[in-house]
Amino acid sequence: MRKNKRDELVQQAMETFYRNGFHATGMDMLVAESGISKTSMYKHFKSKDELILAALKLREEQFHSWSAQRVAELASEPRDQLLALFDVLDEWFKEDTFKSCMFIKASSEYPEPDHPIHQQTVEQRNAMYEGVLTLVEAAALKNPEALARQLLMLQEGAIITAHFGNSKDPAGEAKIAAKALIDAAS
Amino acid sequence: MRKNKRDELVQQAMETFYRNGFHATGMDMLVAESGISKTSMYKHFKSKDELILAALKLREEQFHSWSAQRVAELASEPRDQLLALFDVLDEWFKEDTFKSCMFIKASSEYPEPDHPIHQQTVEQRNAMYEGVLTLVEAAALKNPEALARQLLMLQEGAIITAHFGNSKDPAGEAKIAAKALIDAAS
DNA sequence: GACCAAATGAACAGATCGGTACACCTTAGC
DNA sequence: GCTAAGGTGTACCGATCTGTTCATTTGGTC
Numbered sequence: 001m002r003k004n005k006r007d008e009l010v011q012q013a014m015e016t017f018y019r020n021g022f023h024a025t026g027m028d029m030l031v032a033e034s035g036i037s038k039t040s041m042y043k044h045f046k047s048k049d050e051l052i053l054a055a056l057k058l059r060e061e062q063f064h065s066w067s068a069q070r071v072a073e074l075a076s077e078p079r080d081q082l083l084a085l086f087d088v089l090d091e092w093f094k095e096d097t098f099k100s101c102m103f104i105k106a107s108s109e110y111p112e113p114d115h116p117i118h119q120q121t122v123e124q125r126n127a128m129y130e131g132v133l134t135l136v137e138a139a140a141l142k143n144p145e146a147l148a149r150q151l152l153m154l155q156e157g158a159i160i161t162a163h164f165g166n167s168k169d170p171a172g173e174a175k176i177a178a179k180a181l182i183d184a185a186s
Numbered sequence: 187m188r189k190n191k192r193d194e195l196v197q198q199a200m201e202t203f204y205r206n207g208f209h210a211t212g213m214d215m216l217v218a219e220s221g222i223s224k225t226s227m228y229k230h231f232k233s234k235d236e237l238i239l240a241a242l243k244l245r246e247e248q249f250h251s252w253s254a255q256r257v258a259e260l261a262s263e264p265r266d267q268l269l270a271l272f273d274v275l276d277e278w279f280k281e282d283t284f285k286s287c288m289f290i291k292a293s294s295e296y297p298e299p300d301h302p303i304h305q306q307t308v309e310q311r312n313a314m315y316e317g318v319l320t321l322v323e324a325a326a327l328k329n330p331e332a333l334a335r336q337l338l339m340l341q342e343g344a345i346i347t348a349h350f351g352n353s354k355d356p357a358g359e360a361k362i363a364a365k366a367l368i369d370a371a372s
Numbered sequence: 373g374a375c376c377a378a379a380t381g382a383a384c385a386g387a388t389c390g391g392t393a394c395a396c397c398t399t400a401g402c
Numbered sequence: 403g404c405t406a407a408g409g410t411g412t413a414c415c416g417a418t419c420t421g422t423t424c425a426t427t428t429g430g431t432c
Contacts, residue, residue, distance in 0.1 A: 005409070021295050023209035026389060037410045038391085048390065104346060105294045109207050111285045113351060125350045149353055150363040153343025160342040164293060164311045167335055177336040180370045181363055191379075212419060223380045228421065 006044045009036050014055040018102045022052055022109045022117075052106070052117055059102045060124050067092075068131075078138035082151060082182060083175055085132070089155060090171035093162040100163035104156075128152060141185040154178050192230045195222050200241040204288045208238055208295045208303075238292070238303055245288045246310050253278075254317075264324035268337060268368060269361055271318070275341060276357035279348040286349035290342075314338060327371040340364050 012034035017025050027048060031038050045051040067088045074084040092098060099105075107121040133148035141147055158174035161167050198220035203211050213234060217224050231237040253274045260270040278284060285291075293307040319334035327333055344360035347353050 019297075021209065021297070023207065024295065027391080028388075039393090039411080040409055042391065043409080099297045100294055104290075107350060108286055108291045108294050109210065111205075111207070111349075122350050122352055125347075126352055129352070146359055146362065149347070149356075149359045150340075153347055153356065153360055153363070154336075154339060155343070156346040157339025157341070157343035160290060160346065161311075161335070161339055163297070164308050165299060166308055166312055166315065170335075170339065173332055173335045174339055176332065177339070177363075177367055180367055184366045184370070213421080214418075224421085225381080225423090226379055229379080232421095234420065 005036055005040055009034055009041060009044065010051070010054045010058050012036070013051050014058050014102070015097075017052060017055055018059070018105070019097070019099060022106060049117060053120055056102065056106060056117070056120050056124070060127075064127070078135045079141075079182060082132070082135050082139065083179060085151075085155065086158070086171045086175035086178060089158055089162075089174070090169075093158075093171055098162065101159050104159065125152075128155075139182075141182060143185060147181060147185050150181055151178055154181075191222055191226055195220055195227060195230065196237070196240045196244050198222070199237050200244050200288070201283075203238060203241055204245070204291070205283070205285060208292060235303060239306055242288065242292060242303070242306050242310070246313070250313070264321045265327075265368065268318070268321050268325065269365060271337075271341065272344070272357050272361035272364060275344055275348075275360070276355075279344075279357055284348065287345050290345065311338075314341075325368075327368060329371060333367060333371050336367055337364055340367075 009030075013030055016030055016033050020029070027038055027041065030036075030041065030051075041051065045054065067085070070088045070091065071081050071084045074087055075081045103121040103124050106117050110117040110121075112118055113122075129148060129152050132152050133144060136144045136148045136151070154174040154177055158170040161170040167173065195216075199216055202216055202219050206215070213224055213227060216222075216227065216237075227237065231240065253271070256274045256277065257267050257270045260273055261267045289307040289310050292303050296303040296307075298304055299308075315334060315338055318338050319330060322330040322334045322337070340360040340363055344356040347356040347360075353359065
């Protein structure tokens with residue numbers, strides 16, 4: 001069975017776009033890094049934008065399954081799981097390959113609200129919010145929508161701060177803040 | 187007295203890079219938008235990167251003076267000023283030209299920690315942290331370093347959330363969270 | 373008006389960009 | 403072995419990229 005070139009390409013694209021930036025990465029660079037011919041690339045994807053969309057979709061799936069699994073391993077109660085989200089962030093920040101969030105990068109480089117790439121980042125963020133809201137509701141906390149939004153913003157803040165690199169423990173600090181907000185909503 | 191072309195260029199560059207992205211903006215686009223010749227540009231700046239650095243510096247000065255002035259107009263006590271930071275964010279988010287934060291964008295498009303542009307964004311963020319820390323200390327709140335970090339992360343989170351556009355009142359929600367953290371540190 | 377600094381415009385250089393065309397090769401299934 | 407699907411390599415296209423050169427124009431001061 002021949003390896004799936006399309007999947008290889010999307011995986012490589014995801015890594016390269018993330019590390020190097022979307023506009024700053026040309027298709028020739030992807031050819032060089034992936035070993036997949038440009039002809040094959042354009043056979044599978046009509047344009048660079050379509051490839052980016054596929055890479056973002058893959059990133060969303062991989063990150064979501066990894067973080068959900070880690071959270072479930074770290075805690076079982078919804079309230080503890082809300083805090084475990086920050087431990088999982090911490091693990092992510094400590095990875096050598098961490099370079100902020102691919103969706104933040106994409107929404108920044110494609111800032112027009114009607115651009116498909118921007119729209120996909122918004123959808124991904126909506127899905128994150130829904131995930132946090134589900135846990136907040138399961139934990140029977142007050143003002144669930146607002147609290148979910150605040151917790152998500154702490155996560156965003158931790159990601160950005162971790163990328164700037166000027167705090168020793170962004171995830172830990174955000175977790176302490178999250179705990180205070182959760183306690184206040186109990 | 188001839189108008190200062192260099193300053194005009196930096197102002198225009200700041201606006202165009204911010205709206206369009208750094209890599210996605212070519213020097214020819216800047217020529218078209220500013221009406222300043224490419225020759226003049228390269229007379230004042232050795233490279234595109236140097237122009238970007240100057241634009242970031244200008245943005246830092248303008249944003250800092252504007253926000254400091256607005257905060258001082260909105261509140262006089264340090265504790266109230268910490269909360270007023272979020273009202274000022276709100277004003278900023280509501281501007282037609284809001285497109286996330288120029289320093290977040292720059293750090294994202296130039297993610298290498300040794301790149302001068304990335305370094306300048308880190309310095310700007312350090313200055314923001316010091317500003318928040320000064321207010322936290324003046325308000326005599328507990329754990330000032332950690333609290334300043336948390337408040338800054340809420341600001342980061344609000345900026346990112348405002349840019350994704352999937353919350354009606356990111357600054358207001360972040361302000362409520364900030365108030366809870368400040369109350370808990372009183 | 374003369375002079376000088378600042379600025380312009382036009383053309384250029386080499387490189388890269390996203391994307392196309394086509395002959396040819398490789399792999400997998402029958 | 404044959405065939406079709408998948409993939410490659412090479413060259414190409416028109417456009418754009420950052421940056422350079424140089425003759426000319428413009429603006430300000432005396």
